[in-house]
Amino acid sequence: MNVLGIETTCDETAIAIVKDGKKILSNKIASQADLHAIYGGVFPELACRRHIDVILPLIDDALQEANLTSNEIDLIAVAHGPGLMGALLIGLTTAKTLSMAWNKPLIGVNHIEAHLYASMMDHDPILPAIGLVLSGGHTTLLEIEALGKYKKLGATVDDAIGECFDKVARMLSLPYPGGPEIEKLALSGNPHAYSLKAGQVKGRPLDFSFSGLKTKVLYTLKEDNINHADLAASFQHAAFSDIVKKTKLAAKPGQAIYLGGGVTASRYLRKLFEKENVYFPGPDLSTDNAAMIAGLGYHVFKAKGPDRLDLEALPRIPF
Numbered sequence: 396m397n398v399l400g401i402e403t404t405c406d407e408t409a410i411a412i413v414k415d416g417k418k419i420l421s422n423k424i425a426s427q428a429d430l431h432a433i434y435g436g437v438f439p440e441l442a443c444r445r446h447i448d449v450i451l452p453l454i455d456d457a458l459q460e461a462n463l464t465s466n467e468i469d470l471i472a473v474a475h476g477p478g479l480m481g482a483l484l485i486g487l488t489t490a491k492t493l494s495m496a497w498n499k500p501l502i503g504v505n506h507i508e509a510h511l512y513a514s515m516m517d518h519d520p521i522l523p524a525i526g527l528v529l530s531g532g533h534t535t536l537l538e539i540e541a542l543g544k545y546k547k548l549g550a551t552v553d554d555a556i557g558e559c560f561d562k563v564a565r566m567l568s569l570p571y572p573g574g575p576e577i578e579k580l581a582l583s584g585n586p587h588a589y590s591l592k593a594g595q596v597k598g599r600p601l602d603f604s605f606s607g608l609k610t611k612v613l614y615t616l617k618e619d620n621i622n623h624a625d626l627a628a629s630f631q632h633a634a635f636s637d638i639v640k641k642t643k644l645a646a647k648p649g650q651a652i653y654l655g656g657g658v659t660a661s662r663y664l665r666k667l668f669e670k671e672n673v674y675f676p677g678p679d680l681s682t683d684n685a686a687m688i689a690g691l692g693y694h695v696f697k698a699k700g701p702d703r704l705d706l707e708a709l710p711r712i713p714f
């Protein structure tokens with residue numbers, strides 16, 4: 396079954412074609428990072444306009460790369476939340492229109508659930524497992540009982556991890572998105588130069604707190620002779636070692652751990668986690684993409700059949 400995936404939840408327009416939930420035939424991503432860089436974050440109205448400009452040509456490119464015609468697409472999967480309302484509506488409207496014009500079924504996919512699926516795409520997942528979503532909007536530890544069946548174990552009580560990286564990058568005068576910039580700067584820094592720690596939530600050992608860590612970076616920067624590379628390295632180490640510690644606390648011995656979300660692109664995080672049963676998304680599947688949407692869409696469709704054409708955009712869909 397060839398699934399066309401559509402992703403427009405935030406600032407990437409992405410289109411992919413995936414066969415039977417696993418085999419990626421095409422994975423196209425039009426990043427808008429350049430457009431938003433001068434604002435230090437995503438400018439929603441501009442994001443929507445760019446989605447409109449690029450989405451149809453990107454669908455043509457994806458079909459061409461997969462060497463398929465629209466006739467050979469069997470299902471249209473679209474991320475219908477969470478995300479920016481305007482941006483979601485563009486993907487959803489495109490998906491519904493193609494569903495009608497091509498006479499193909501439609502399925503809505505949860506963007507966060509798809510991030511987790513990205514690390515399961517290349518094999519049959521070993522379940523029950525621990526899941527960890529690390530993105531611009533989420534820091535969530537879960538137990539994955541089956542695809543579609545999750546139990547939340549812990550989450551951030553304040554900033555999401557990616558958001559925290561973006562804010563700290565801004566303090567260090569680095570461009571948006573900040574995560575990759577901090578990682579680059581930290582390469583020449585000492586991760587133990589400054590004593591920084593992520594927060595602990597009383598009585599909830601699997602919850603996260605990063606706002607205190609962020610504030611500590613801000614105050615440290617006010618001191619004299621602060622080495623930015625050392626500070627970036629120390630911040631990165633403090634944030635990620637806390638995440639690794641809590642994830643290992645949640646996992647039973649030998650239990651598989653699946654990671655998803657833009658922050659899992661970090662090579663430093665991958666190194667800290669180095670262990671056989673920890674699964675990271677493959678190349679180009681950490682940050683927002685449509686292969687994970689098409690991949691998970693296949694399984695959701697198999698489990699519950701198609702969605703109706705009145706499928707809603709859900710900016711705050713729970714997960």
Ligand code: KG4
Nearest residue numbers: 530531532557572574575657658661682683
């Ligand atoms: O999942 P994603 O692409 O979009 C959301 O759904 O939020 O995640 C984007 C986030 C941004 O905050 C970005 O700074 C962060 O992922 N990120 C990183 C790295 N690469 C991307 N954070 C830390 N280290 C990285 N190497």
Ligand code: ZN
Nearest residue numbers: 510530657683
């Ligand atoms: Zn995302």
